[in-house]
Amino acid sequence: MIIRNVEPFILHVPVTGGHIADSTHAITHWGVVGAKVIAEDGTAGYGFTGTHAHLPSDRLIAACIRDCCGPLVAGASVFDTRALWVKMSRQPPVQWVGRAGITQLALAAVDTALWDLKCKVLGQPLWQFLGGRTSERLEAYNTDGGWLSLSLEQVVANCRRFVEEEGYRGVKIKIGLPDPREDLRRVRAVRAAIGPEIKLGVDGNGRWDLPTALRLAPAFADLDLMWFEEPLWYDDVAGHAALARAASTPIALGEQLYTADAFEHFMQAGAVHYVQPDMTRLGGITEWLQVAESCASRRLPVAAHVGDMGQVHVHLAYHHPSCNILEYIPWIRHCFEEPIAVKDGDYLLPLQPGASTTITAMAMRDFAQPLT
Secondary structure: OEEEEEEEEEEEEEOHHHOEEOOOOEEOEEEEEEEEEEEOOOOEEEEEEEEOOOHHHHHHHHHHHHHHHHHHHOOOEOOOHHHHHHHHHHOOOHHHHOOOOHHHHHHHHHHHHHHHHHHHHHOOEHHHHOOOOOOOOOEEEEOOOOOOOOOHHHHHHHHHHHHHOOOOOEEEEEOOOOOHHHHHHHHHHHHHHHOOOOEEEEEOOOOOOHHHHHHHHHHHHOOOOOEEEOOOOOOOHHHHHHHHHHOOOOEEEOOOOOOHHHHHHHHHOOOOOEEOOOOOOOOHHHHHHHHHHHHHHHOOOEOOOOOOOHHHHHHHHHHOOOEOEEEEOOOOHHHEOOOOOEEOOEEOOOOOOEOOOOEOHHHHHHOEOOOO
């Protein structure tokens, strides 16, 4: 079966409560910039990347999908996913205008759509096509109640509700306030509210410098944290390695890394303990699998970033033996025909053919943005 054409799209979807903030950004909508890859019989595969819903930059990604990736894919077999990934990522024109950023986001959207299309043609869910699942259950941890835009009282109430009423066995909250002592107060309050048996992660979104992190690391040791996520600037390999050697709290990172090579630098330096690849920033499913295999060879756990891509990550996490926990943020789940779902703290296994990325007609109508 041959690919007929590639169509980009842009959606801007409201986030929880209409506004959220971490230590570096505040947003009201999540951008879903995607690719619809259509086969000659009309079967369509969907893929997308995630943005902060900035229309001018979203249009650049959409243009790259349409004008750079699309012509390289049209006319090829729907089964040639890896060959097409190499063609898009390692050959002109895309390679010569960037190996990260906009071009990598566009590649991620098209690559994901290609996998979704292939699995639909074969009539299998992605996790099954990849070789089946390696675990019977996949634990979810909830991040959507710990934003810095919320008061301490709201964060505590949200985390308590996640645990006591919704069955989560793990939560994560944001830190990175101007006064780090206030961060510690928030973390201690949440730990006291959820108890010692529940996993608790913290996420700095790259806000702290190394001296601040080293000074506060001993306080974290007493709180039995699951991990400290992105404590330092995203590309600072040496700083993360120094912190990993000095602190007892494991380091997690990866959502801002764009290539398998970048992950290699952090892993070789001993700068990360929990690896968090995001297929919307990497080159889609193809490169995500490369990173996961590299983690497996080092016995490092993979906990994929899910700011917006739980739809596909649940397939990958159920399949790959390095994964046993996955973030849950429900901002855009209602946009899909098979939305991600959690019951009693575990992800439900997707059952429909494809990668669970098919956008509903309602979402296409209600959240669509003009391409030009």
